Amino acid sequence: MSLDILAIRKDTPGAESVLHFNNAGTGLTPGPVLSAVTDHLRLEAMIGGYEAHHKADLLYQDTYSAIEELIGAKPGEIALAENATRAWDQVFYGMKFSPGDRVIADQASYASSYIAMLQRVKNDGIVIDAIPNDEFGQVDVALLEKSITGKTRLICATHVPTNSGLVNPAREIGIVAQKQGVPYLLDACQSVGQVPVNVNDIGCDFLSATGRKYLRGPRGTGFLYVRTSSIDWVEPPFLDLHAAVWTKMNEYEMRPDASRFENWEGYVAGKIGLGRAVRYLLDLGPEQAFARIATLANALRSALRAIPGIDVHDIGRVKGGIVTFSHHKKQAQDIKIELDAQRINVQLSFPEWSRLDAETRGLPVMIRASVHYYNTEQEIDRFCHCIDQICNS
Ligand SMILES: *Cc1c(COP(=O)(O)O)cnc(C)c1O
Numbered sequence: 001m002s003l004d005i006l007a008i009r010k011d012t013p014g015a016e017s018v019l020h021f022n023n024a025g026t027g028l029t030p031g032p033v034l035s036a037v038t039d040h041l042r043l044e045a046m047i048g049g050y051e052a053h054h055k056a057d058l059l060y061q062d063t064y065s066a067i068e069e070l071i072g073a074k075p076g077e078i079a080l081a082e083n084a085t086r087a088w089d090q091v092f093y094g095m096k097f098s099p100g101d102r103v104i105a106d107q108a109s110y111a112s113s114y115i116a117m118l119q120r121v122k123n124d125g126i127v128i129d130a131i132p133n134d135e136f137g138q139v140d141v142a143l144l145e146k147s148i149t150g151k152t153r154l155i156c157a158t159h160v161p162t163n164s165g166l167v168n169p170a171r172e173i174g175i176v177a178q179k180q181g182v183p184y185l186l187d188a189c190q191s192v193g194q195v196p197v198n199v200n201d202i203g204c205d206f207l208s209a210t211g212r213k214y215l216r217g218p219r220g221t222g223f224l225y226v227r228t229s230s231i232d233w234v235e236p237p238f239l240d241l242h243a244a245v246w247t248k249m250n251e252y253e254m255r256p257d258a259s260r261f262e263n264w265e266g267y268v269a270g271k272i273g274l275g276r277a278v279r280y281l282l283d284l285g286p287e288q289a290f291a292r293i294a295t296l297a298n299a300l301r302s303a304l305r306a307i308p309g310i311d312v313h314d315i316g317r318v319k320g321g322i323v324t325f326s327h328h329k330k331q332a333q334d335i336k337i338e339l340d341a342q343r344i345n346v347q348l349s350f351p352e353w354s355r356l357d358a359e360t361r362g363l364p365v366m367i368r369a370s371v372h373y374y375n376t377e378q379e380i381d382r383f384c385h386c387i388d389q390i391c392n393s
Helices: 005-010 031-047 049-055 057-071 084-092 111-124 141-147 170-180 228-233 268-284 286-305 332-341 355-361 377-392
Strands: 078-081 102-106 127-131 152-158 184-187 206-210 222-226 244-248 251-254 310-312 322-327 347-349 366-370
Touching: 031 049, 031 268, 049 057, 049 268, 057 078, 057 222, 057 268, 078 084, 084 111, 084 184, 084 206, 084 222, 102 111, 102 141, 111 127, 111 152, 111 355, 127 141, 141 170, 152 170, 170 184, 222 228, 268 286, 286 310, 286 322, 286 377, 322 332, 332 347, 332 366, 332 377
Parallel strands: 102 127, 102 152, 152 184, 184 206
Antiparallel strands: 078 222, 206 222, 244 251, 310 322, 322 366, 347 366
C-alpha cells in the first residue's frame, strides 16, 4: 500500500502555506496531533491541569504504548523526556566513569553529545575513541570492534546525523556491542519517524529520540528507551518524587522501570500529542513512510547535482531524507535569506554542530534541505528552480 499523499497533505495545515524542507528541524504537525494538544490545553483551562491529566490518563498512557509499538520496546522501557538531548544525558551522565575509562564516539556525533563527553574528559578523566568512517562514509564497524579495550565502558553512535543523509549501520554496531558486552547508547533523534527503528533488531541498550522532528510531534517532547536488562548499568543523575519514592526518613527507592529517568512535572498536552503523532505514523506504516522519504531525497539530490556550481555533501551507503549542499560561490547564509523570502523552509547546517565530520571532510556552512513523506515532486522542482535562480542568475 502506497501513501495517499493528497489525503496526508490535506491533514497537514502548513503544507499549503510553506514549502517545508526543514523536517530535520521540525516536521509540520498533522491536524490530529494539533487537535490532541489543543484539546488537552483547553481541558486544562476549563477543569484544571491535574484534573485534566486524570481525565485524559488513558490517552497519556497510550503515548507509552504507541512508542513501544513503534520501536519494539516492552512496557516499562520508555521514559518520556523534554527532548532528545536530555534523554541521552540521563544515560550518559548516569554512567559512573573512572579516570582512563573509554567511550566510543562516531564521526556523526551531535555537538551536544560530544560537548557532554568533553565535559567528562575534563571532570572524570575519560578518553574518547572517535571511530573513523569507512569508504562509504558510515561508521567503520570493524575498526569500532578493534578499538574496544578492557576499559571501554560505552559505545555512543548516531543513527542519522544532523548534517547528512547518512544512515549508520546501527544493527552491525549492536552486534559488536552485544558480543563484547559493552553498553550501547544510540542517538536516534533523526531516525525515529524517518527510518524504521526496532530496538531488538538494533540491539541497543539505550536509545534517545525527539518528538518534533520526523515524528511530527509537538516541540518540547522526546523519549528515552532503556532495555530492562540494562537498567542497572546507569543511575539517573537526578531523582525526584516521581523517579523515586521517599520510603523512610533517610531512605528512598527508585522506581523499578524506565520511569526513574523521568521527572514529575511535564508538558502533558505535548506528551499526549507525541502519542498521537506516533499513532499517526503507525497508521501510515513506517516502512512506507521511509520508502517515500528516501525516494524524494534521492530525486532532490539528483536534481541539485544537475545545477551548476552546487556540491551535494551527503555520505553513506544507505541514505535518508536529509540533503546537504553548498554552492561554489554563493554563501549558504545568503541562499537561505532568498529562500525565506519565497517561504521555502530550510536550515543552515553549521560545522560546529557535527565538528568531527565537518573537520574531517572540510565542510562549509551548508544548506540542509530535509524532506518528509508529505513533500512532493513538484516541490522538489520548484525548490531546485529557485536554487538555480538564486545561485546562477
Ligand atoms: C536534533 C538532534 C539532537 C538533539 O535533539 P533535541 O530534541 O533538540 O534535544 C540529537 N542528535 C541529533 C543527530 C540531532 O539532529
